[in-house]
Amino acid sequence: HARLLEEKTSKSREFHRRASNVTPLGVESNVRSFDPYPFYIEETDGSYVYDMDDNEYLDFLLALGPIILGHGHPEVKEAVKRQVEKSDLTATPQPVAIEFMEKVCEMVPSIESVRMANSGTEATMHALRVARSYTGKEKIAKPEGGYAGAHDYALQSVYASEEALGPEEEPNTVSYGTGIPDAISETVVAFPFNDKEATERILRKHADDMAAVIIEPVMFSCGCLKPRDGYHEFLRELTDELDIVLIWDEVMTGFRLGPQSAQGRFGVTPDMTTFAKAAGAGYQVAGFGGRRDIMEEIVPPKKKEASKWNSSAFHGGTYNGHPVAAAAGLKTLEILDERDVYEHIDRLGDRLFNGLQEVADDAGLAVNVEHIGSMGQVYMTDHDIHSYRDTWHANTDQFADWWLEAAADGVLFGNPLQGERFFTTYTHTDEQIDHALEVAEDAFRAVDHQ
Ligand code: PMP
Numbered sequence: 001h002a003r004l005l006e007e008k009t010s011k012s013r014e015f016h017r018r019a020s021n022v023t024p025l026g027v028e029s030n031v032r033s034f035d036p037y038p039f040y041i042e043e044t045d046g047s048y049v050y051d052m053d054d055n056e057y058l059d060f061l062l063a064l065g066p067i068i069l070g071h072g073h074p075e076v077k078e079a080v081k082r083q084v085e086k087s088d089l090t091a092t093p094q095p096v097a098i099e100f101m102e103k104v105c106e107m108v109p110s111i112e113s114v115r116m117a118n119s120g121t122e123a124t125m126h127a128l129r130v131a132r133s134y135t136g137k138e139k140i141a142k143p144e145g146g147y148a149g150a151h152d153y154a155l156q157s158v159y160a161s162e163e164a165l166g167p168e169e170e171p172n173t174v175s176y177g178t179g180i181p182d183a184i185s186e187t188v189v190a191f192p193f194n195d196k197e198a199t200e201r202i203l204r205k206h207a208d209d210m211a212a213v214i215i216e217p218v219m220f221s222c223g224c225l226k227p228r229d230g231y232h233e234f235l236r237e238l239t240d241e242l243d244i245v246l247i248w249d250e251v252m253t254g255f256r257l258g259p260q261s262a263q264g265r266f267g268v269t270p271d272m273t274t275f276a277k278a279a280g281a282g283y284q285v286a287g288f289g290g291r292r293d294i295m296e297e298i299v300p301p302k303k304k305e306a307s308k309w310n311s312s313a314f315h316g317g318t319y320n321g322h323p324v325a326a327a328a329g330l331k332t333l334e335i336l337d338e339r340d341v342y343e344h345i346d347r348l349g350d351r352l353f354n355g356l357q358e359v360a361d362d363a364g365l366a367v368n369v370e371h372i373g374s375m376g377q378v379y380m381t382d383h384d385i386h387s388y389r390d391t392w393h394a395n396t397d398q399f400a401d402w403w404l405e406a407a408a409d410g411v412l413f414g415n416p417l418q419g420e421r422f423f424t425t426y427t428h429t430d431e432q433i434d435h436a437l438e439v440a441e442d443a444f445r446a447v448d449h450q
Contacts, residue, residue: 001035001401001446004408007390011041011052031064034416044071044195046427049412056397058432059142060352061412061423065252065277065375067337068345070427071382076281076331083327089319097321100330104279104287107337110248112270114289115298116321120251120276124214126315127272128153131212131245133297133313139209140245141202141276142234143193144171145388147221148214148249152180157190159419165190168389169198180199190362191220194228200238209244212272217262220421221252223368223377232268239377245294247272251286255279256423258374259337278336283328284319341426345374348424348433352376355437363444365398377421378402378413394418396448405443411436 001275016037018024022114023444025033039051049059053300059071069076071266093297101114117123128140138431140153142333144165146447148154152175157165160174171190189210191202217232219225239246247270253262254275263269272290289295335341353371360367362370366382379385383393396418403416413436414422424433 001408003203005039005404006036008055008408009037009039009051009053009443013037014176015040015052031415031417031420032141033116045074045357046070047067047425047429047432056410057407058436060424060436061414062423062425063277063282064183064415064422065256066156066280066282066340067423067425068256068278068374069281069332069347070425071282072189073281073332073335073426075335076283076328078284079327079331080324080418083324087323089322091318093325094323096323096330097326099324100285100321100333101105101287101289102335103330103337104275104289105260107333108254108273108275109263110271110273110291111289112292113295114287115295115315116326116395117276117286117288118284118317118319118322118325119149119286120249120274121151121154122317123251123274123276123286123288124149124249125151127247127274127290128212128214130288130294130297130313130315131247131272134294135243137209137211139187139189139353140211141189141191141206141213142324143215143219144168144190145193145222145225146214146216146219146249148293149251152184153188154214155180156185161394164391165413168195170193170389172201192387192389193222193225194231196231196234199235200314203238203242203244210242210244212247213239214235214249216249216251217253217266217268218257218372218375220375220377223379223385223394223419224372224375224421225385225391226370226372227386228386232266234268236268245272246270247274247290249274251276252421255333255336256375258342258393260328266348279332280325280329281332284322284325285329286330319392332372342373344426345428348428349374350378350429350431351433352424353437355433356440357435359441360444363441365444365447367444368394373419374424379418391418400442401447402413402440405446406439409439409442 005277043050144157155176158176167171255278276286353376357369379391379394400416414420
């Protein structure tokens with residue numbers, strides 16, 4: 001399966017050697033690497049990306065989520081150009097960042113007060129610190145299998161084996177990769193998503209030390225795990241009762257599952273929310289916010305005797321609220337708020353993901369396609385998918401083969417890692433979905449059915 005793609009990508013193969021000289025794996029982020037080598041993209045336009053061998057790919061990977069308006073939306077581009085002409089970075093605040101944050105507060109139900117960051121990782125790291133400061137407690141809880149960024153507190157019980165995680169009713173906390181101090185793992189508690197009983201038992205056990213629960217409303221870090229009916233309402237009540245700050249990590253779902261994000265769609269309001277990706281349509285926009293009394297933890301109490309800078313939860317950063325990112329974010333949110341974006345991407349999402357299930361069934365392959373709105377995943381199994389451990393039934397080799405077949409035919413369904421979900425975007429058309437489904441069906445037929 002890889003050979004088909006290799007035949008089309010000789011320049012990328014050469015370039016991969018050069019890239020590997022200067023950067024590990026020849027890529028800028030580990031998840032961009034796949035065997036035998038990735039293809040390097042030179043240009044993007046609307047629904048398409050173009051590699052250095054001039055191959056065209058119909059894109060459903062969409063930069064892992066940010067590209068909600070299609071690549072290079074003309075109005076976002078114009079807003080960026082205008083801002084570049086007007087100002088670059090300063091160490092004094094700029095109105096454009098404040099206007100962006102006003103728009104976030106206006107659109108997201110839980111956010112009364114907000115700060116900008118440069119990545120989802122930074123957003124979750126700061127949100128957790130603020131929650132610890134607010135509660136005076138140290139531990140955090142997260143669902144096993146959940147990815148909440150690349151900092152040490154978030155890289156716990158992500159992608160671990162059954163042996164390492166232990167029993168599902170009370171999973172062990174396992175660092176993802178090396179280089180993470182045990183002392184940090186000791187402050188993180190894992191629980192199984194969608195399992196009310198186990199979640200409640202674990203949170204009650206640690207409640208006195210527990211500052212925050214950080215959770216994705218839909219666990220896209222495991223592909224697409226939808227919450228069972230009532231799970232989020234239950235978690236909302238329980239965290240209220242136990243004085244635990246409920247943080248919804250909407251880095252993936254924020255401004256993608258609707259103008260109010262997943263919280264609007266589900267009608268549950270967390271205490272804090274993180275966002276990134278779709279908020280900037282491809283520019284480095286991220287942030288965290290929530291209840292005003294919690295966000296006030298960032299404000300130094302001026303009368304304290306200690307240095308005013310270390311008497312509150314610190315949030316800072318040279319690039320925070322970068323005017324170009326803020327201009328891109330403001331224009332993106334205006335478009336998302338005012339146009340028929342969600343109607344379009346959700347309708348095409350239903351067509352794409354329901355269609356993938358149908359063509360896989362026609363091809364005689366055991367496949368379970370899960371989706372919500374414009375986001376979804378193909379699992380190579382007929383097993384139900386409700387928990388992280390359910391996803392282990394999926395045949396990841398089959399998925400990689402299917403992905404490579406489709407990529408060789410010019411369609412990118414996510415990336416070849418089973419964990420990565422994919423998306424529809426505003427520039428996708430019905431004709432493009434029809435074409436993608438034809439390519440997908442051929443690819444399903446080409447995959448070894450064993
Ligand atoms: N949280 C979630 C739910 C994510 O999906 C991601 C990124 N995939 C992050 C946090 C981290 O965001 P970033 O890659 O921008 O650091």
